[in-house]
Amino acid sequence: MCGISGIVHSENFGRSLLNSIKNLEYRGYDSCGVAVIQNGKIDLRKNIGGIDDVNLKERLDQMQGKIGIAHTRWATHGGVTQENAHPHLSANRKFAVVHNGIISNYQQLRERLLSEGVCFDSLTDTEVFVNLLEKSYTESNDLEQAFLAALQQIEGSFSIVMLSSHDPENLYCVKKESPLLLGLGEGCNYVGSDINAFLEYTRKAIVLDEGEYVILGPNEYQVRSLKTGKKLKKNVLHIDWDVETSKKGGFSHYMLKEIFDEPQTVRQAMQIPKEQIVALAEMFADSSRSYMMGVGTTYYVASISQYYFSALAECYYSALSSDEFSVVDIKQGDMVLAISQSGETYDTKTALVYAKECGAKTAAIVNVMGSAISMMADQVIMQGSGPEICVVSTKAALAQTFIMVRVALELGLIRRKIKQKDYKKFQNEMQEFSEIIEIVLNEQSGFVRNIARDTSHVEHWLFLGCGVYYPVAMESALKMKEVTYQHAEGMPAGFLKHGTLSMVESALHTLFFVPPPEQKELHKRTLIAMEQVKSRGGTVIAIIFQGDELAQKLAFQSINLPVVSSLFAPLLQMIIAQMFAYYAALDLGRNIDKPRNLGKSVTVG
Numbered sequence: 001m002c003g004i005s006g007i008v009h010s011e012n013f014g015r016s017l018l019n020s021i022k023n024l025e026y027r028g029y030d031s032c033g034v035a036v037i038q039n040g041k042i043d044l045r046k047n048i049g050g051i052d053d054v055n056l057k058e059r060l061d062q063m064q065g066k067i068g069i070a071h072t073r074w075a076t077h078g079g080v081t082q083e084n085a086h087p088h089l090s091a092n093r094k095f096a097v098v099h100n101g102i103i104s105n106y107q108q109l110r111e112r113l114l115s116e117g118v119c120f121d122s123l124t125d126t127e128v129f130v131n132l133l134e135k136s137y138t139e140s141n142d143l144e145q146a147f148l149a150a151l152q153q154i155e156g157s158f159s160i161v162m163l164s165s166h167d168p169e170n171l172y173c174v175k176k177e178s179p180l181l182l183g184l185g186e187g188c189n190y191v192g193s194d195i196n197a198f199l200e201y202t203r204k205a206i207v208l209d210e211g212e213y214v215i216l217g218p219n220e221y222q223v224r225s226l227k228t229g230k231k232l233k234k235n236v237l238h239i240d241w242d243v244e245t246s247k248k249g250g251f252s253h254y255m256l257k258e259i260f261d262e263p264q265t266v267r268q269a270m271q272i273p274k275e276q277i278v279a280l281a282e283m284f285a286d287s288s289r290s291y292m293m294g295v296g297t298t299y300y301v302a303s304i305s306q307y308y309f310s311a312l313a314e315c316y317y318s319a320l321s322s323d324e325f326s327v328v329d330i331k332q333g334d335m336v337l338a339i340s341q342s343g344e345t346y347d348t349k350t351a352l353v354y355a356k357e358c359g360a361k362t363a364a365i366v367n368v369m370g371s372a373i374s375m376m377a378d379q380v381i382m383q384g385s386g387p388e389i390c391v392v393s394t395k396a397a398l399a400q401t402f403i404m405v406r407v408a409l410e411l412g413l414i415r416r417k418i419k420q421k422d423y424k425k426f427q428n429e430m431q432e433f434s435e436i437i438e439i440v441l442n443e444q445s446g447f448v449r450n451i452a453r454d455t456s457h458v459e460h461w462l463f464l465g466c467g468v469y470y471p472v473a474m475e476s477a478l479k480m481k482e483v484t485y486q487h488a489e490g491m492p493a494g495f496l497k498h499g500t501l502s503m504v505e506s507a508l509h510t511l512f513f514v515p516p517p518e519q520k521e522l523h524k525r526t527l528i529a530m531e532q533v534k535s536r537g538g539t540v541i542a543i544i545f546q547g548d549e550l551a552q553k554l555a556f557q558s559i560n561l562p563v564v565s566s567l568f569a570p571l572l573q574m575i576i577a578q579m580f581a582y583y584a585a586l587d588l589g590r591n592i593d594k595p596r597n598l599g600k601s602v603t604v605g
């Protein structure tokens with residue numbers, strides 16, 4: 001979950017190492033550190049806090065050289081302390097490592113090393129490995145052999161990059177379960193836990209596969225299999241992400257920037273070739289049982305999709321949280337779709353492995369090229385949303401939902417549940433949707449901001465909706481919790497009278513996701529619930545569509561959206577709720593792009 005970066009340069013790499021962990025800070029950010037070789041010795045500086053803070057304390061910007069490694073940590077073993085920050089040094093200070101993941105048998109190894117007289121500075125699992133390296137090197141006097149011998153002793157999930165003063169020309173890297181990529185430059189090479197580590201410097205990348213290790217020099221690299229020791233030929237990818245889209249572009253936070261990227265994200269999702277969308281729809285059509293899974297926001301994307309499949313293709317597929325997936329009885333012939341922004345989400349990856357073991361056909365929607373899930377699934381749709389830096393997912397989630405609407409539409413056609421005429425109409429509406437988002441973002445942001453500011457003190461919210469607006473309410477409540485740290489609970493509006501109404505009083509605020517009046521039944525049911533809250537003195541805020549006077553009368557305050565097709569009404573409300581959470585968090589002074597206790601791609605179990 002952390003960020004790893006390494007550079008080997010034929011000249012001085014200047015500030016590039018520091019810049020690269022800055023670009024990775026969103027992956028983990030409780031502490032960070034850098035190790036470089038200078039005058040034949042390892043210079044290590046690390047501390048707790050964000051990169052700018054640590055730089056001020058430790059002057060990381062002065063750490064230059066030709067070879068170095070860096071890390072931003074998201075602690076799993078050992079608290080957030082200076083000693084526990086990475087890189088970790090071996091006792092003789094000749095080896096330094098950065099590690100992403102968990103060494104599951106570290107306790108036994110640590111006890112063994114302690115009994116052999118090794119002293120530890122930290123409480124991390126990682127420090128065990130660096131001392132195993134030192135021991136192995138004493139035995140073989142060969143760095144590659146020592147690296148392999150130490151690796152043989154550890155279990156768990158890890159990407160590791162090793163720097164040693166015994167070989168100031170090369171970095172030694174390994175990938176198991178946690179992601180690791182190489183970046184190839186001119187007279188310099190890079191290694192990173194994701195593309196952002198080196199996107200500023202090169203567009204040429206190699207994705208490492210399971211069980212591969214690398215010896216990385218400034219002008220050459222060797223990728224080998226851990227199992228056979230054989231040299232492997234790897235594909236070099238050209239990454240076409242725009243560096244600028246990784247940057248904030250004048251917005252105060254990545255979250256807001258990424259919300260404003262949404263029209264473009266939808267355009268990108270529209271560009272995904274139709275054949276790919278149809279192929280996924282056919283997979284659903286051809287399978288005896290199909291499941292959709294994700295975790296956190298992507299679980300809600302799957303839940304929202306259920307309603308689209310039902311409405312457009314008259315099919316019902318279960319949406320499951322990836323962390324619960326292994327309890328499901330999966331059989332040969334079943335089909336499992338995984339949704340993950342990073343393509344590295346641990347729970348989803350694990351569930352996908354389980355699905356494959358059970359003989360299911362697998363598919364995935366992911367945003368990161370070369371990620372583990374994208375390499376694993378039989379069929380993959382790259383959503384092309386560009387880097388999402390804010391920990392809280394906005395544009396990626398919207399694009400995934402949009403893509404699922406496209407899939408549901410194709411399935412509707414395959415199953416002859418929608419007519420050509422309607423299909424065409426929906427396609428046209430899809431083409432226009434990005435413009436509608438643009439209008440809504442520009443026209444509504446001031447208004448949404450005012451309501452969010454007026455209500456930012458509210459500690460308990462109920463987010464309510466009927467039909468597809470119910471999972472939209474759940475996803476929006478998650479957004480609110482993540483970024484404001486206030487309590488928000490999403491539930492079906494019809495649930496109120498079955499228990500939750502007892503909580504209603506003036507301090508309790510509700511946010512209703514009101515469908516357009518043309519969705520008569522859903523609209524009626526939502527308004528009944530609004531009445532129930534209002535008549536008991538609760539505060540009703542509502543996201544409604546223009547001309548809905550009945551809903552407007554019931555609401556204390558309402559956000560009025562332009563009338564759109566009922567196909568896209570839920571997506572538009574999702575965007576408004578993202579903005580609402582953003583502005584509430586802004587008013588509360590929260591750490592919006594990096595909320596406390598969270599990290600971007602959750603690559604640990």
Ligand code: GLU
Nearest residue numbers: 002073074076077100101
């Ligand atoms: N398990 C290691 C630690 O706690 C690495 C965590 C990470 O991936 O940042 O230090």
